Amino acid sequence: MANDKTLNVEVWRGAEDGRFESFEVPARDSQTVLDVVSHIQRHLDETLTYRFACRVGMCGSCAMTVNGRPRWTCRTHVSRVARNGRLTIAPLRNLPVIKDLACDMTPFFDKWQQARAVFDPSTTRDDPVAAITPDSPKRREASAAIECINCAVCYAACDSVTWNPDYLGPAALNRAWTLVNDQRDADQRARRAAIMSDAGCGNCHSHQSCTELCPNELNPTRSIAGLKRLAMKNLFGGEPS
């Protein structure tokens, strides 16, 4: 992209009842959407509120809605998403807006707890380490679903969450799936109850927006499909293994 060009950027200002405000930002080579937001905050309007930390796609704190789709802004190049030099940047969907581009992530993390998407150890540090071979089927299932950075892009992309705000959402259920496959975990019964609850895996419509937009190329839809298979096994009285 030529350096002498200008980007026309619409940025959400205010809380839920806010509005878009226009800015002109110089276009640069290899420019990310986070670069654009930072330029506005540092040079055009210091009152702009947004959230970021690592800038290298590890911390999961800079996700925003860019031209209608949730993205991790630090690793999203403007050249890939701008349409005719225009960008529209808004806070993530499905979460309360605090101010401008910063969302309240509390409901998102509360649902991780609600889904029992946390490891509950069955042994202490004094016990021998569990021997789990890398090629065991359960380890493979878990390995395919780890590396989530909690950015909430999948949660914002999910129509099922929009339609049913109680739904636990793709991130929490994806993490729960990794723990369902973790033989060291001691809390499977409570987790199973959470997964099969009215807020659980049955709400997923398999639209696969989470999978399409996950910046780490995870497949939460596949993980939730695994949980749905457990629901079928439960119906026939089978204990999920």
Place this chain on the structure above:
Amino acid sequence: MTGRAYALQRLSALVLIPLALIHLGLTLYAFHDGLTAAEILSRTRGSMFWGLFYSLFILAIGLHGTIGLQTILRESLKLSRKAAGMAAGIAGLLLIIAGLYAVAAVLLP
């Protein structure tokens, strides 16, 4: 939707797929061959097979429709779980009653 409701929805769909295809094929066959109502009734009345076939069909529709309608009412009209469950339950019950009444009409002499 609970995991159990999801599983019942999927199970009823699995039952409905072959039954709906057979029903459609049967309808096309009956109309294509120009069977009269009297000819159709002569084949269905007293038939244990068609009685069981269509009773299962109606029950699967009732179950599938009730769960699906409850989800639509909750997600699209924002009804509470209880209100959507009651509305969908009444609709499903009426559907099953009307369906079994129709089955009885073509089966009983």
